[in-house]
Amino acid sequence: MIKIKWFKGQWLHITFGKTLLLIVMLALVCFTALPLIYVVVTAFKPLDELNLYPPRFTVKNPTGKNFSDLVISLGSSAVPFTRYAFNSVVITVTIVVLTVLVSSLAAYSLVKFKPKGGNLIFNLILVALMFSPHVTKIPSYMVVNGLNLINTYWAMILPSIAVAYNCFLMKQFIEQYPDELIEAARIDGAGELKIFWKMVMPALAPAWSTLIVFSFVNNWNDYFSPLIYITSQAMKTLPLALQTIAGGAAGMTVQRAGAMSAATLLMTLPTVVIFTVMQGKVMETMAYSGIKG
Amino acid sequence: MTNEQTILNPALAGTRMERFKRFIRKNWVGYAFLAPFVILFTIFIVLPVVTAIGLSFTDYNMMQKPHFVGVNNYKLLFLDDKVFITSIANTVKFALITGPLGYLLSFFAAWVINQLKFKRFFALAFYAPSITSSVAMSTVWMIAFSGDRYGYINDFLLNHGIIDEPILWNTDPTYIMTVVMIIQLWMSMGTGFLVFLAGLQNVDRAMYEAGSIDGVRNKFQELFYITLPAMKPQLLFGAINSITGAFGVFEIAVNVAGMPSPNYAAHTIVAHLYDYAFIRFQMGYASAVAVVLFLITFILGRIVMKALSSKDE
Numbered sequence: 001m002i003k004i005k006w007f008k009g010q011w012l013h014i015t016f017g018k019t020l021l022l023i024v025m026l027a028l029v030c031f032t033a034l035p036l037i038y039v040v041v042t043a044f045k046p047l048d049e050l051n052l053y054p055p056r057f058t059v060k061n062p063t064g065k066n067f068s069d070l071v072i073s074l075g076s077s078a079v080p081f082t083r084y085a086f087n088s089v090v091i092t093v094t095i096v097v098l099t100v101l102v103s104s105l106a107a108y109s110l111v112k113f114k115p116k117g118g119n120l121i122f123n124l125i126l127v128a129l130m131f132s133p134h135v136t137k138i139p140s141y142m143v144v145n146g147l148n149l150i151n152t153y154w155a156m157i158l159p160s161i162a163v164a165y166n167c168f169l170m171k172q173f174i175e176q177y178p179d180e181l182i183e184a185a186r187i188d189g190a191g192e193l194k195i196f197w198k199m200v201m202p203a204l205a206p207a208w209s210t211l212i213v214f215s216f217v218n219n220w221n222d223y224f225s226p227l228i229y230i231t232s233q234a235m236k237t238l239p240l241a242l243q244t245i246a247g248g249a250a251g252m253t254v255q256r257a258g259a260m261s262a263a264t265l266l267m268t269l270p271t272v273v274i275f276t277v278m279q280g281k282v283m284e285t286m287a288y289s290g291i292k293g
Numbered sequence: 294m295t296n297e298q299t300i301l302n303p304a305l306a307g308t309r310m311e312r313f314k315r316f317i318r319k320n321w322v323g324y325a326f327l328a329p330f331v332i333l334f335t336i337f338i339v340l341p342v343v344t345a346i347g348l349s350f351t352d353y354n355m356m357q358k359p360h361f362v363g364v365n366n367y368k369l370l371f372l373d374d375k376v377f378i379t380s381i382a383n384t385v386k387f388a389l390i391t392g393p394l395g396y397l398l399s400f401f402a403a404w405v406i407n408q409l410k411f412k413r414f415f416a417l418a419f420y421a422p423s424i425t426s427s428v429a430m431s432t433v434w435m436i437a438f439s440g441d442r443y444g445y446i447n448d449f450l451l452n453h454g455i456i457d458e459p460i461l462w463n464t465d466p467t468y469i470m471t472v473v474m475i476i477q478l479w480m481s482m483g484t485g486f487l488v489f490l491a492g493l494q495n496v497d498r499a500m501y502e503a504g505s506i507d508g509v510r511n512k513f514q515e516l517f518y519i520t521l522p523a524m525k526p527q528l529l530f531g532a533i534n535s536i537t538g539a540f541g542v543f544e545i546a547v548n549v550a551g552m553p554s555p556n557y558a559a560h561t562i563v564a565h566l567y568d569y570a571f572i573r574f575q576m577g578y579a580s581a582v583a584v585v586l587f588l589i590t591f592i593l594g595r596i597v598m599k600a601l602s603s604k605d606e
Binding site (some may be wrong): 021024025028029031032033035036038039042102103105106108109110111112114115117118121124125127128129131132133134135136137138139140141142143144145158159161162163168171192196214217220221223224227228238239240242243246257260261263264267268271273275276279282283284285286287289290291 | 320322323324326327329330331333335336337338339340341342344345348355369398402405406409413415416417418419420422423424425426427428429430432433434436437445479482484487489490491492494495524525526527528529530533536537538540541543544547563566568569571576579580583584585587590591594595598
């Protein structure tokens with residue numbers, strides 16, 4: 001242990017373990033943050049700095065050209081970048097709203113009404129947590145195809161509403177809500193929908209804030225669904241558009257990095273903003289998402 | 294049924310029809326609230342799993358009716374389809390390394406952050422990669438791993454004399470999977486990490502005080518004897534999350550190495566599923582792949598559930 005004289009005559013204790021820990025943590029932060037910082041920096045790099053050899057991490061003369069290029073270069077093709085963004089926003093927002101409502105209603109019913117068969121449904125939900133969503137894609141595709149929904153927003157929306165995890169999370173949380181409050185409201189003559197909407201939902205704000213974040217992030221970044229449900233260029237969402245901009249991994253060169261980084265930055269911003277705004281609420285909720293097993 | 298019982302339990306009174314009506318009147322709200330979820334869940338989760346199992350025993354191309362072929366698809370998969378065996382090997386190797394490593398890393402980071410100042414900042418710094426688009430970020434990572442001298446990693450290795458010529462990170466089959474794993478690990482501190490962090494904050498302080506009286510001497514003993522047992526539900530949730538995540542690897546692999554990847558070096562189970570289902574439209578065969586994936590994740594899920602169950606406590 002090393003002792004260093006700190007200000008106001010206090011001693012700063014630096015142990016070997018603490019120092020090691022600090023170094024490890026800083027290394028990890030570098031590992032997680034550097035690629036993101038790189039995206040931000042590269043998005044503002046002019047062409048001559050992108051071409052620099054040896055490559056330089058920082059930017060000297062930041063420019064907004066990559067962003068305008070992005071809009072223009074995709075604008076010259078049939079589908080403008082804004083259209084992809086619009087598709088993504090419509091699909092993601094609709095899914096988020098619907099999944100929060102549908103999952104909360106179902107979880108509320110499972111916990112407070114205890115309908116016959118509710119246990120079976122909850123067990124199915126637990127099982128569904130345990131396999132990757134790709135397993136269901138083939139028959140889901142057949143359903144969507146059979147309903148003639150390929151290349152529509154509904155193809156992206158409908159299969160993503162009833163997510164096992166969302167209902168599971170809400171159920172864990174609603175269990176904490178006291179029955180007495182509901183009973184009292186019933187005696188006062190409040191309707192069931194009103195009780196749910198005016199009493200239960202406001203009290204569950206941390207839970208559904210978390211759902212909003214997770215559901216937004218997952219669907220915003222969803223790559224597999226548009227890959228199978230969407231073939232028309234005009235209906236594609238941002239993840240597929242980004243793949244087009246990158247021109248496939250093999251074609252990825254430093255020259256394209258500018259446009260790619262600008263697009264990535266634009267695409268990542270909404271998720272980071274939503275998470276940062278909701279972070280406090282999210283942390284409150286997450287402790288409830290354990291599984292008793 | 295005696296009269297006495299009827300009086301004690303009104304639900305048993307009346308004809309079957311009356312009882313049914315009364316049951317509906319009393320319970321319809323609950324069922325109405327449950328209905329939208331259950332309908333969609335059945336159509337898009339429950340039935341698909343059952344259908345996939347059924348289809349896996351058929352030959353089906355979506356044009357003609359499926360016809361039953363018994364276990365033929367599975368025989369083909371395991372005995373004749375070398376690419377599938379490669380995909381399993383790749384996926385298992387990937388899952389065995391990134392699954393546990395990502396899980397431990399998430400827990401370690403959460404555990405350390407929980408004892409630091411600026412929790413919120415650190416939480417965001419670690420969580421941020423997992424909320425980015427893996428399509429976008431695998432391409433960004435490819436700038437660092439670029440196969441020419443412009444790539445940061447090649448540049449670094451060349452300058453320090455570790456290599457003599459640039460490594461073709463995403464086309465040389467030797468390196469592809471390593472690159473995919475690094476990117477996955479980078480993104481792995483997601484939901485599991487947040488659950489751990491929140492779980493740690495909720496462990497009862499009194500238990501630590503009791504522990505120190507009972508002779509817990511250092512942070513590591515505290516971790517093993519108090520924190521970990523108290524966090525079993527969160528640990529279980531995180532474990533199941535990393536299993537499904539690790540075995541579902543696809544996006545990063547495709548965006549790093551393309552599809553099909555050179556020498557199938559980054560071919561995963563989901564890539565195989567995608568190939569047969571949505572490029573060749575051999576739905577029966579692809580369903581067999583889906584069933585194998587389902588069984589692997591489900592069995593592993595059951596095992597960790599047994600290991601980390603806290604129901605009896």
